[in-house]
Amino acid sequence: MSEKIEVRKGLVGVYADESSISKVMPETNSLTYRGYAVQDLCEQASFEEVVYLLWNGELPNQAQLDAFKAEEKNNRALSPALMKVLREFPHDAHPMDAIRTAVSFMGMEDPEWADISDAAQRRKALRILAKAPVAVAAAARLAKGLEPIAPDASLPYAENFFNMVFGSVPAKEVIRAFDVSLILYAEHTFNASTFTARTVSSTQADIHGAITAGIAALKGPLHGGANEAVMHMLKEIPSPEEAEAWLLGKFDHKALVMGFGHRVYKSGDSRVPTMKKYAEIMAEVVGDKRWMNTSAVLAKVMLEKKNIHPNLDFPAGPAYYLMGFDIPLFTPIFVMSRISGWSAHVLEQLADNRLIRPLSLYTGVEQRPVPPMSAR
Numbered sequence: 001m002s003e004k005i006e007v008r009k010g011l012v013g014v015y016a017d018e019s020s021i022s023k024v025m026p027e028t029n030s031l032t033y034r035g036y037a038v039q040d041l042c043e044q045a046s047f048e049e050v051v052y053l054l055w056n057g058e059l060p061n062q063a064q065l066d067a068f069k070a071e072e073k074n075n076r077a078l079s080p081a082l083m084k085v086l087r088e089f090p091h092d093a094h095p096m097d098a099i100r101t102a103v104s105f106m107g108m109e110d111p112e113w114a115d116i117s118d119a120a121q122r123r124k125a126l127r128i129l130a131k132a133p134v135a136v137a138a139a140a141r142l143a144k145g146l147e148p149i150a151p152d153a154s155l156p157y158a159e160n161f162f163n164m165v166f167g168s169v170p171a172k173e174v175i176r177a178f179d180v181s182l183i184l185y186a187e188h189t190f191n192a193s194t195f196t197a198r199t200v201s202s203t204q205a206d207i208h209g210a211i212t213a214g215i216a217a218l219k220g221p222l223h224g225g226a227n228e229a230v231m232h233m234l235k236e237i238p239s240p241e242e243a244e245a246w247l248l249g250k251f252d253h254k255a256l257v258m259g260f261g262h263r264v265y266k267s268g269d270s271r272v273p274t275m276k277k278y279a280e281i282m283a284e285v286v287g288d289k290r291w292m293n294t295s296a297v298l299a300k301v302m303l304e305k306k307n308i309h310p311n312l313d314f315p316a317g318p319a320y321y322l323m324g325f326d327i328p329l330f331t332p333i334f335v336m337s338r339i340s341g342w343s344a345h346v347l348e349q350l351a352d353n354r355l356i357r358p359l360s361l362y363t364g365v366e367q368r369p370v371p372p373m374s375a376r
Ligand SMILES: CC(=O)SCCNC(=O)CCNC(=O)[C@H](O)C(C)(C)COP(=O)(O)OP(=O)(O)OC[C@H]1O[C@@H](n2cnc3c(N)ncnc32)[C@H](O)[C@@H]1OP(=O)(O)O
Pocket: 010, 221, 222, 223, 224, 226, 255, 256, 257, 258, 259, 260, 261, 262, 263, 264, 308, 311, 312, 313
């Protein structure tokens, strides 16, 4: 009797490995990083503290945090060669392609490119974390015909990013909302981009390659690219009053509604209430409620008619728009944050590595002879 082979398309419900970095609990719509509830981290920690936590397993004390922040600030500068390459990118290229290429380039010039020891991978992760925002901001400004703004070592991570994009640092509430978004985007178990990064690392390839591949996976609209798609969708809807009719029209065409649904959470994404709160704060700060009012209608109708909840990209999209970012920068900002989670997973994968290599169930034609050219 032949064995029944079960194929799990999309790896739905498959446990591919163990991990001690984060835990998603869909039954309670909750998420912890190294045992801490993500909403508590958002209220009590900075993004830099969360990165330290993800990479080291514990929150830093003041001296450890100061040292970590100093390292991040000291590693921001891009090489003249990378700046030259960034200047030559097509100006209409998507910034996701620019940051993917920039991280790959950083890998070629990294002084420790051939060293995949844990200590070297950690130093490389820090360098990628520090340099990625500089490359994102430079690519964004160059695409608009503006000169890049050099990183400022007197500014923390979030403030420095705003300064490099806009030439100024916004109000504290804006920085806080941005930092919260980075904490929420930092890590989420075996999502598609993280699994991609782990797969690359499992071949003992370098961390720049793993993160380059992670960025490639994150770009798709079913994953990180959804935060941009959400904002394009909100802009298509003329007013909150017209949102329900617009959505019902989408249902008629069986269209995907961006920013809704999730592979793991089926009754609500753990991160949405916190991100929504900060998106609403942004709407107050800017004095523009249109996007949040339209969002509220979409969320209500999606739940009533489809029983589908929003995911993190749904409130993050309008939050970034209200912060003043151009839409093509939304997913690159997700990259800047998720570098922390990808790196934690690369370190974990290599600490107890086994090549990731699943099987495929062949459904093609049976073996057959190669016909000569004259018979084809
Ligand atoms: C940070 C992140 O990456 S979060 C995810 C961001 N992505 C998006 O917002 C894109 C829109 N959402 C989706 O495409 C999906 O919900 C995914 C890709 C996130 C999850 O996909 P899956 O786990 O495969 O969901 P699945 O296909 O099982 O969905 C179940 C049902 O809900 C429907 N559904 C799921 N999401 C949506 C949506 N956004 N709009 C409309 N219908 C949806 C599916 O069509 C399916 O219907 P069916 O049973 O009639 O075929």
